[in-house]
Amino acid sequence: MVKVDVKYTKLFINNEWVDAVSKKTFPTINPQNENVITQVAEGDKADIDLAVAAAKKAFARYSAWRTMDASQRGLLLLKLADLIESQARYLAELETLDCGKPVRDAEEEVYYSVTVLRYYAGKADKILGNTIPADGEVLCFTLKEPVGVCGQIIPWNYPIPMLSWKIAPALAAGCTIVLKPAEQTPLTALAIAALIKEAGFPPGVVNVVPGYGPTAGAALTNHPDVDKIAFTGSTEVGRMVMAAASAVNIKRVTLELGGKSPLVVFNDADVEKAAQKAHAAAFANAGQCCCAGTRTYVQSGIYDQFVEKAAEIAAKRLVGDPFDDVQQGPQIDKDMYDRVLGYIQAGKEAGAKCVAGGDKMGDKGYYIKPTVFADVTDNMKIAREEIFGPVQSILKFDTFEEVIDRANDSNYGLGAGVITNDITTALSFAKQVRAGSIWVNTYEHTTSQTPFGGFKDSGIGRELGEDGINQYLEIKTVTVALPHQPQLL
Incomplete structure (x- = not known):
């Protein structure tokens, strides 16, 4: 058994490592031998409230994040990609310890995730609106703006790729994030949170709160200050997420659910x-x-x-x-x-x-x-x-x-x-x-450029590609009345 150093087990809120408000922890289990790897801070509603408050503050009109040039957001994503790439082997071994996939596969997934981050880094300053030849004496154009505070819930089967699929387009768009990793596999999300801070993202832009679905997950999907939920997991839980996302406010929802392909x-x-x-x-x-x-x-x-x-x-x-x-x-x-x-x-x-x-x-x-x-x-x-x-x-x-x-x-x-x-x-x-x-004549060939998502009970919306970033943008139509122009003979 390879010895892997587990460095991060607390909640990551506002760029700080903190215990759960309740002081509770939960075990993460090694599926190879059924032993406890370590105890991880167990977030619940009180912790989600703190994380959402941090994300909301980071999204405020005059915050460092909202006033940052789009190109600078792209540079931060590139720096994060470089940091993840530099720790590819460590992250792969941590992933293998926590979820049991072959370490060579885990390492390939780390490098793949880096390509997703770099793809969306290039998108950050290329979010374009349109001019519209609207009827009447007006100038009409559209702006694309970040949705706001995004709750993101990722599964245990591909923890690092799913994290990259979620955070990369959201950050490129200018959103802020509260991310809940699966309770079975919280360790790599926490390790990457440390790299997010090292890359220079302002406090509150990304928050990571491990915990269980019925507590931390439910609090996130029900929270009135969350503007969007992105969830990957089972169709059964997806239905609950969709219902909760409309309980107190109408959240934008992206669901990538089950399949029988x-x-x-x-x-x-x-x-x-x-x-x-x-x-x-x-x-x-x-x-x-x-x-x-x-x-x-x-x-x-x-x-x-x-x-x-x-x-x-x-x-x-x-x-x-x-x-x-x-x-x-x-x-x-x-x-x-x-x-x-x-x-x-x-x-x-x-x-x-x-x-x-x-x-x-x-x-x-x-x-x-x-x-x-x-x-x-x-x-x-x-x-x-x-x-x-x-x-x-x-x-x-x-x-x-x-x-x-x-x-x-x-x-x-x-x-x-x-x-x-x-x-x-x-x-x-x-x-x-x-x-x-x-x-x-191939299968599961999915890259950073190719939209991914399902029909029917397999979900709503798309991740990756151009469609992936559009899920984190709102379209605002601006119509300006022009001075009356005399009719020319």
């Missing part, structure tokens, strides 16, 4: 390559990915070959200590571990054929064998509900029209993929499937 493989695909791509789509991050391609639809002509290859790849997947050279670590916690094992049992009881895995791995830590089910039908629980674990369901189809209908037969619409050598098939699929991201 289809990946469709046609007969003309190379079976070996397709199986490898489908494996990566289903098992990335131990299946703990909202857009995981866990509904693998395979056309009947290659179905049997594909199942055989998928089982073979899953059986060879390296699972173990995430500080070693492995592909998969443990699930995040006991609740998710039990939930995934419950879905595996449900798949077996429903009559799906388990061709790989199908059980826990070892007696210590939350490890589950990569599991592949064949002969899955659309009505099975494992084909309809989000599992959030290393489970791939393979379903057979015959025709294009059939698979489009089946792919769309879901309450979710976050992502979808297609593997084919026929461009007409690929483009027809992209047009007809209802999902926020469509990947052709």
Whole structure:
């Protein structure tokens, strides 16, 4: 086990490290061995009130942040990106300790997050309004202004990338932030908070309050001085966030929620390559990915070959200590571990054929064998509900029209993929499937430039790209009466 120094465990409010008002703490658990890593200050309503007050003060008309040049905001984001990059290995090891993902994956995620910060740093001084040829003797133009105080709630599956997705566009736009990390994985958000202060962001611009959803999270979504909520997590909790965001004032809301994404493989695909791509789509991050391609639809002509290859790849997947050279670590916690094992049992009881895995791995830590089910039908629980674990369901189809209908037969619409050598098939699929991201002959290729978000129960709004920063801006229309112009003959 690699020794990782945990430096920050208090709340970060107004650029200061403080205990919770209640003095309470909560344990964060190492999913590799179920041991307590450390105790973290447990924020609740009183702490959220203090953090929101700090963010509101930082957003005041004549504050250092509001009067700062947009280009200077960009420079601060660039400095933060440099600081995070300089500590990439430490942050990766801290992430692995806290959430169990392989350290090489965690390090790649740190570097990816740096690209997001740099992308939005370049956007800070390029927020442009329009002039409008309005009817009448007027000059009309629009201004784009920051929404205000933003509550941001991030999940445990990609803590550093999700933090970058939230704070980068908000800061580029000129907003202030109260961020609540997931209670399972608070450590890297706190470590990055220290770098935010070091980068030179004024007090109150970013505040980080660890705590539980029903207390700290609920206080943030209900707070009357919060102007926007950005939440990534389950659809179930997203509904509660959406309701709370309208309880005392009408907050702007961005929700990135669950998924049950289809990946469709046609007969003309190379079976070996397709199986490898489908494996990566289903098992990335131990299946703990909202857009995981866990509904693998395979056309009947290659179905049997594909199942055989998928089982073979899953059986060879390296699972173990995430500080070693492995592909998969443990699930995040006991609740998710039990939930995934419950879905595996449900798949077996429903009559799906388990061709790989199908059980826990070892007696210590939350490890589950990569599991592949064949002969899955659309009505099975494992084909309809989000599992959030290393489970791939393979379903057979015959025709294009059939698979489009089946792919769309879901309450979710976050992502979808297609593997084919026929461009007409690929483009027809992209047009007809209802999902926020469509990947052709790849999967989960998401960059700082590409908008990401879902249809239906998968959420509201988009993150990343131009659309990402627009979620943190209000449009103000300014109309100016012009002096009456005499009509020329």
